[in-house]
Amino acid sequence: xxxxxxxxxxxxxxxxxxxxxxxxxxxxxxxxxxxxxxxxxxxxxxxxxxxxxxxxxxxxxxxxxxxxxxxxxxxxxxxxxxxxxxxxxxxxxxxxxxxxxxxxxxxxxxxxxxxxxxxxxxxxxxxxxxxxxxxxxxxxxxxxxxxxxxxxxxxxxxxxxxxxxxxxxxxxxxxxxxxxxxxxxxxxxxxxxxxxxxxxxxxxxxxxxxxxxxxxxxxxxxxxxxxxxxxxxxxxxxxxxxxxxxxxxxxxxxxxxxxxxxxxxxxxxxxxxxxxxxxxxxxxxxxxxxxxxxxxxxxxxxxxxxxxxxxxxxxxxxxxxxxxxxxxxxxxxxxxxxxxxxxxxxxxxxxxxxxxxxxxxxxxxxxxxxxxxxxxxxxxxxxxxxxxxxxxxxxxxxxxxxxxxxxxxxxxxxxxxxx
Amino acid sequence: xxxxxxxxxxxxxxxxxxxxxxxxxxxxxxxxxxxxxxxxxxxxxxxxxxxxxxxxxxxxxxxxxxxxxxxxxxxxxxxxxxxxxxxxxxxxxxxxxxxxxxxxxxxxxxxxxxxxxxxxxxxxxxxxxxxxxxxxxxxxxxxxxxxxxxxxxxxxxxxxxxxxxxxxxxxxxxxxxxxxxxxxxxxxxxxxxxxxxxxxxxxxxxxxxxxxxxxxxxxxxxxxxxxxxxxxxxxxxxxxxxxxxxxxxxxxxxxxxxxxxxxxxxxxxxxxxx
Numbered sequence: 001x002x003x004x005x006x007x008x009x010x011x012x013x014x015x016x017x018x019x020x021x022x023x024x025x026x027x028x029x030x031x032x033x034x035x036x037x038x039x040x041x042x043x044x045x046x047x048x049x050x051x052x053x054x055x056x057x058x059x060x061x062x063x064x065x066x067x068x069x070x071x072x073x074x075x076x077x078x079x080x081x082x083x084x085x086x087x088x089x090x091x092x093x094x095x096x097x098x099x100x101x102x103x104x105x106x107x108x109x110x111x112x113x114x115x116x117x118x119x120x121x122x123x124x125x126x127x128x129x130x131x132x133x134x135x136x137x138x139x140x141x142x143x144x145x146x147x148x149x150x151x152x153x154x155x156x157x158x159x160x161x162x163x164x165x166x167x168x169x170x171x172x173x174x175x176x177x178x179x180x181x182x183x184x185x186x187x188x189x190x191x192x193x194x195x196x197x198x199x200x201x202x203x204x205x206x207x208x209x210x211x212x213x214x215x216x217x218x219x220x221x222x223x224x225x226x227x228x229x230x231x232x233x234x235x236x237x238x239x240x241x242x243x244x245x246x247x248x249x250x251x252x253x254x255x256x257x258x259x260x261x262x263x264x265x266x267x268x269x270x271x272x273x274x275x276x277x278x279x280x281x282x283x284x285x286x287x288x289x290x291x292x293x294x295x296x297x298x299x300x301x302x303x304x305x306x307x308x309x310x311x312x313x314x315x316x317x318x319x320x321x322x323x324x325x326x327x328x329x330x331x332x333x334x335x336x337x338x339x340x341x342x343x344x345x346x347x348x349x350x351x352x353x354x355x356x357x358x359x360x361x362x363x364x365x366x367x368x369x370x371x372x373x374x375x376x377x378x379x380x381x382x383x384x385x386x387x388x389x390x391x392x393x394x395x396x397x398x399x400x401x402x403x404x405x406x407x408x409x410x411x412x413x414x415x416x417x418x419x
Numbered sequence: 420x421x422x423x424x425x426x427x428x429x430x431x432x433x434x435x436x437x438x439x440x441x442x443x444x445x446x447x448x449x450x451x452x453x454x455x456x457x458x459x460x461x462x463x464x465x466x467x468x469x470x471x472x473x474x475x476x477x478x479x480x481x482x483x484x485x486x487x488x489x490x491x492x493x494x495x496x497x498x499x500x501x502x503x504x505x506x507x508x509x510x511x512x513x514x515x516x517x518x519x520x521x522x523x524x525x526x527x528x529x530x531x532x533x534x535x536x537x538x539x540x541x542x543x544x545x546x547x548x549x550x551x552x553x554x555x556x557x558x559x560x561x562x563x564x565x566x567x568x569x570x571x572x573x574x575x576x577x578x579x580x581x582x583x584x585x586x587x588x589x590x591x592x593x594x595x596x597x598x599x600x601x602x603x604x605x606x607x608x609x610x611x612x613x614x615x616x617x618x619x620x621x622x623x624x625x626x627x628x629x630x631x632x633x634x635x636x637x638x639x640x641x642x643x644x645x646x647x648x649x650x651x652x653x654x655x656x657x658x659x660x661x662x663x664x665x666x667x668x669x670x671x672x673x674x675x676x677x678x679x680x681x682x683x684x685x686x687x688x689x690x691x692x693x
Contacts, residue, residue: 032662120533120559120570127684128493128508131630132534132559135572142588143569161684167500173683175666177460181641181658203500224663228630239590
């Protein structure tokens with residue numbers, strides 16, 4: 001089923017480590033993201049969007065294969081992708097799309113230039129590389145004039161640069177000396193940060209409240225840096241001949257703990273780490289300005305949506321992924337009651353079953369945590385041992401087991417099945 | 420191995436630095452400004468580079484044609500996550516050309532082998548060297564010609580009253596702002612007056628090409644300190660903050676020369692004035 005020449009173009013822009021709430025349009029007063037705000041105004045944003053696995057490589061492998069990490073094999077950074085699993089670049093290239101890639105890829109055991117036409121751009125640092133990535137993407141959008149529909153992928157690195165901040169105190173690249181000078185402008189420490197114990201990063205060092213606040217100050221500036229680059233790509237599309245017939249998808253691979261629960265970086269199944277921004281803009285087709293806080297969506301749904309709009313059949317074994325098309329076009333559809341995120345970090349393997357009001361985190365031994373996201377959005381009170389919530393926990397286990405029935409576990413992985 | 424790495428690591432370089440007293444250490448002055456730790460944190464991202472840094476000869480004179488050369492400095496970490504080197508990633512050459520009532524800066528930037536930016540930036544001769552108009556071309560070169568043509572961005576822009584008009588690859592954008600519009604290259608000549616730009620209400624927009632305009636920026640003075648062992652020079656550090664700007668220090672010596680623009684992962688060091 002090859003793509004028609006009138007098939008829509010796709011621009012898939014992803015950033016790295018952006019938390020779901022690091023957006024000014026979502027009432028975060030500590031960050032200014034005028035460009036992502038424009039996307040939210042022009043498209044449909046999903047406020048309950050979850051990473052398939054809140055670590056770089058696993059999340060990215062899920063975007064490009066439509067499968068969970070316990071299926072494709074990339075359960076941690078640097079763990080290899082199962083060779084037999086096709087990716088979006090291969091799939092769409094052989095079905096009539098011209099597929100291009102610039103920026104961060106980070107899927108082990110799969111060379112990006114064997115799946116996409118590789119454009120220049122990118123480095124290991126957002127501060128240095130993202131500008132080039134945006135320039136290349138913008139240049140591409142201004143210049144592409146072939147008949148084939150295109151699938152352009154743009155991988156930004158920021159705000160991932162915040163990872164280097166945690167190298168302190170061995171690496172003093174963060175300017176701790178500014179805590180005093182900037183005190184009045186620093187964002188507050190997260191509500192779940194324990195000021196008495198402070199935080200400890202994996203690299204060592206004690207992070208008191210003031211340092212955590214400075215960390216988040218840096219983090220938000222990095223979000224703003226990448227926001228500017230996202231805006232350049234979006235402007236280039238809007239000013240190009242492709243503006244009307246292009247689906248623009250924006251998301252992040254995972255979030256950032258930023259001192260939530262006294263933790264940094266990713267891998268956790270708390271919302272700060274696992275929940276991500278997701279916005280789809282498709283002029284005249286996706287509803288503009290709608291903020292969907294009802295439907296639970298996953299990073300796995302992105303490839304399903306892309307293939308649906310491209311008019312191509314799903315890749316093999318995309319058994320969990322659902323196209324967002326009906327939601328984007330505000331058409332009635334039966335949607336799922338839960339979404340599952342996996343993680344092999346932070347004491348894993350474990351899985352989060354995210355439901356309407358509750359989230360359960362289950363591990364292979366059957367033990368669990370349960371949070372009421374509606375009343376306790378900071379996930380401070382574990383309700384798993386409270387008999388009043390046995391029903392919710394039981395439902396989560398049923399949903400989890402249903403999920404396990406639908407996926408095909410990788411034959412050689414340390415994962416777990418039903419609980 | 421890059422030249423700077425070699426210099427940083429070689430025993431010969433260490434010995435030379437010791438003999439000539441050029442090894443630089445940063446010390447903060449006895450005028451602490453409510454800070455929680457000692458030392459010039461402004462220099463943190465360029466710490467290794469600064470140890471072998473030699474200040475350039477010559478003074479900046481905005482009324483003359485001059486060429487300023489900057490190293491672009493990054494840093495690398497070892498297994499223990501500490502900074503093991505601050506390699507030179509590239510070079511920026513800024514040529515100043517004074518005109519009647521204006522100054523033009525011709526900028527050539529090269530990062531690694533493939534990333535280039537060339538442009539000209541015309542500034543007024545007011546105290547901030549406000550940007551009047553500009554044009555630049557940014558490119559990431561590729562061996563494949565069809566790809567290379569897609570990988571180029573051209574932008575021109577101008578200030579007209581409260582309007583800032585930019586044309587990027589043929590597409591025009593008009594934005595409105597009454598704040599002063601500056602560029603990094605004009606600020607090099609304004610560095611000698613940076614203390615005057617530190618008022619709490621003194622906000623400005625800066626062109627950070629090719630990423631775009633960064634609004635609501637401000638300067639404030641941070642610590643004073645000294646650079647160097649033996650032949651120490653006093654420096655003032657000015658902090659630039661604002662949206663999309665990680666804390667950025669302009670480190671200015673007593674002659675008003677911006678020796679470092681210290682950012683986070685990529686900083687500048689003034690290497691030569693000619």
